[in-house]
Amino acid sequence: MKKMTIATRGSALALWQSEHIKSEIEKEHGIEVELKVMKTKGDIILDTPLAKIGGKGLFTKELEVDMLNGNSELAVHSLKDVPMHLPEGLNFVAVTKRETENDALVSEKYASIEELPKGSKIGTTSLRRRMQLLILRPDLEILSLRGNVNTRLRKLKEGEFDAIILASAGLKRLGLDKDVKYVTNIDKDVMIPAAGQGVLGVECIDKPEIVEKLSFLNDERSMIETTIERDFVRVLEGGCQVPIGMNAELDGDKVIIKAIIGMPDGSEYLKEELIISKDEYKDFGVKLANNMIEKGAKELLKRAEEMANHIL
Known part of the structure; x- marks a missing residue:
């Protein structure tokens, strides 16, 4: 095999993830790797919470169809966005070394959840984050927040929210943790992360040659943690x-x-x-x-x- 194609979403974070895996494959095998940028339903419908329109699979389906049609060999996902069951013909071949798995409080005004004034407006569409915020601070007003990381940060800076909750890993990978005054990791005793948060999942066509070439990407520690x-x-x-x-x-x-x-x-x-x-x-x-x-x-x-x- 002289060339591989990665099907990827076009968001800044998805491209960073795919470029990272592209670089690792090229270093390991010396073969050409190209990116095929696609839009998924989850990228197009931005005004409705994921839970209402079909869940996390909305970010993976088009990429999976492209692989099954023979147009690409693999896709790279944030593991927390990967559904638990894969279509027949695809293989979940690797989970990469984990970046920080914590959620982060991101704000231009406040350095911690404790500092937030009563009734503060917090942006997140995650039911998991909503639940844990309200367990700790039932006085907070939780508002829906969709869009890629840059869009969410723009809405914060425009004053729509007093703070927003994002995965620390995405902010670090894009170098955006320096663009906001306060980015504070939330202790896991306060907010338990999503399954797979901070890990990249590599999905590929279920062919022995491809599986063998990509297996070096698998990190044992991440595999143990994310299996549980x-x-x-x-x-x-x-x-x-x-x-x-x-x-x-x-x-x-x-x-x-x-x-x-x-x-x-x-x-x-x-x-x-x-x-x-x-x-x-x-x-x-x-x-x-x-x-x-x-x-x-x-x-x-x-x-x-x-x-x-x-x-x-």
Whole structure:
């Protein structure tokens, strides 16, 4: 194989991610890699929350169709945006080394959640972020915020919000963490990140030659952490239509796990924090999800989805 094509969205962050993987492949194999820029439904419909129009798969479907049609070999995604089930004919071949997985409070006025005045306007369309903000500060006004990172920062600077919540990883990768007065990582004890946050996922055509060429991109630590995280979300059948936070952090031979599910308004939730042996990682996400199901997780998430349909 002398050439590979990466199907990619055209946002600044998607292009950074694809350029990064392009560079890694070219260094490793000395082959030409080109980018094919495409628009997905998630890029076009910007005035409606994702939970109302089909969820995170809206950012991947067109890229997947392009690969299945033989026009490209791979796509690079923010792992937190990748659905739990892939179409037949595609392979989830690698998860890359993790960037900071925390969410960040981004503001021109305030350095922390605690500093926000009562009734502050906070921008996020994430039900997970909304829930955890309201658990901590039920007085805050949470407003919908769609668009790419640059668009969201522009709306903040124009004064539409007192603060917005973004993934720290995206800001760092684009070098935008220096463009705002305050960018403060939110401790994971306060806001548990989304499954896969901070990790890039590489999806490709399920052909042995291509899978073999891309397997060097896989990071063992990220694989262990995100296996637990994604298994948990998959068993609960939770996409962006319901509030779920899930983070696994490998620390030596232990894995520190934090998980939360609940109502979008923060009025009710289930939360788990525990430490397991690294050797348990392969099936622990499934075990934890089933344990929470026994505590009423499915019923809680059903009510959460009903509430989300009314507030979004």
